[in-house]
Amino acid sequence: MFKLLPDTPSERVTVLVDDVTVQVPPGYTAAAAMLMNTDEATRTTATSNQPRAPYCMMGVCFECLMEINGVPNQQGCLVIVSEGMRINRQQGKREINV
């Protein structure tokens, strides 16, 4: 798990990570919010349910796919948190909602 270094501003945004309320600094990405709160999988793979977590943090690896505000398959490292954002781990394949 990652920890916040000292000398960081105290301002916080409240988001829900898997329905648990957590506070993260503004400007964080959804993936950074996850890294601050878990050291285990943030998704399981569509192919064989392997555990995976953010890997590159720059938009190329797609390991940080997560469900954000109800929309699955979002690249968590490219989405900036906002007050009340719901960030969920993604289990296996996404469902198509018609």
Added chain:
Amino acid sequence: MNQACDLAIIGAGPAGMAAALTAANRGVNVVVLDEQPEPGGQIYRGIERVERTRARHLEWLGPDYAAGANFVRAFRNAKIEYLDGAQVWQIEAPANDASPGRLFYKRNGAVGQLSPRRVLIATGAMERPMPIPGWTLPGVLTCGAGQTVFKANGLAPQGRFVLAGCGPLLLLYAAQLVRAGVKPAAILETTFNHGAALPHAWKFFTTPEYWRKGLALLRELKAAGVPLRKNVTQLVLHGDARVREIEYQCGGKTTREPVDQVFLHQGVVPNGNLAWSMNLAHAWDDAQRSFRPRLDEWGRSSTPGIFVAGDAGGIVGAKGAHATGRLAALAIAADLGKITIEGRDQQARTPRAELAKHQAARPFLDALYRPAPHWLAPQEADTMVCRCEEIRAGEIRRLVTEQLCPGPNQMKSFARCGMGPCQGRLCGLTVVELIAQCRGVPVPEVGYYRIRPPVKPVTMGDLATLDVPVRPDAVGL
């Protein structure tokens, strides 16, 4: 909405920002599209917020990073249209000088379209995949990812963590953490062939900016008591729900120890999917062990109207990228009649001299930090190569030797290798190295994946909102 512009630049890192400033100052109407929420690229990631709110972090990250602040400020203040958080998923080159090209992007959940007369691809670099057993486990990230969350978020690893691989970033990230009071358990250096770098040493010594920095980092890490293990081989990561242990060989001895996080790095390669998707001609760069677009001295690609600058055109480093961005912008400004050819050539002297200076350091760094062969083409059958579709090294070898699968595109048909959400970004180079090795031919003979747009995820719904005329022939009407 379809907006016309002179120049569309993809990427707001050093190359993209330098090109945008240079072009805008010469009256070129510029739009810069960047995937990240803030300008600066990966090198100056988060610099505006760090400068404003985390003064001590700026010190820990060092002067090279801090230098980005003024650069980004100049970019923000210039007459440049900057679209943050914009993912470009397709570009069509201009058909001729009179007609513009077409560029499609997604931003804030909506699609947008540009009609640029010239396009500059400045998509930068990404870290070369480092396929070792266990590299897909949670808790294993790239060194660049660790550095990114330091810059962008002020986050540092906790518990027992290790940095493994080769390249300057490994040492830099370790030093930045040490300054912040966070000490790595060890740095496992996989650099294997120091002798190969020797012939380039004399030239490297003409670039004090580089070698002094390298030595200073080594001294800093030594003074902090960070164990630096050299000539490390046989790296294996063990774990279940996350990484638990790291195993490696060093000096004939095998070590297996607990670990909470691992940061891997074996250099950077061009982040090339956009360039590949436009069918730009590419060349194999054996020194950098990667493909790069074929470019002339101005960054002009094989396709008229399309330019490439910075690391996307072959690794040159942040300062080299700055110079190539300016050169491309000068050529584009001249193309568009904003400056004369004489003006272009005269103004190109400074960036060209700077580029030559930074390029002088490359051959040594490329040779010294060339990844070991067994991490370019993994030997263990179980090592994951395509992380998305979960295709392992043994399966790729088997398909080549038993099924006579000749190349990466056939590998897609045989195994769906490279066809997951990352579109081959994290496996492409490993797959072509493996195929080349099995077939006993050089990598360029094997080629690379045929990358097709969209190179970023778009939904059918996004496509449906596009304001493009329907071509009857394209839909069979």
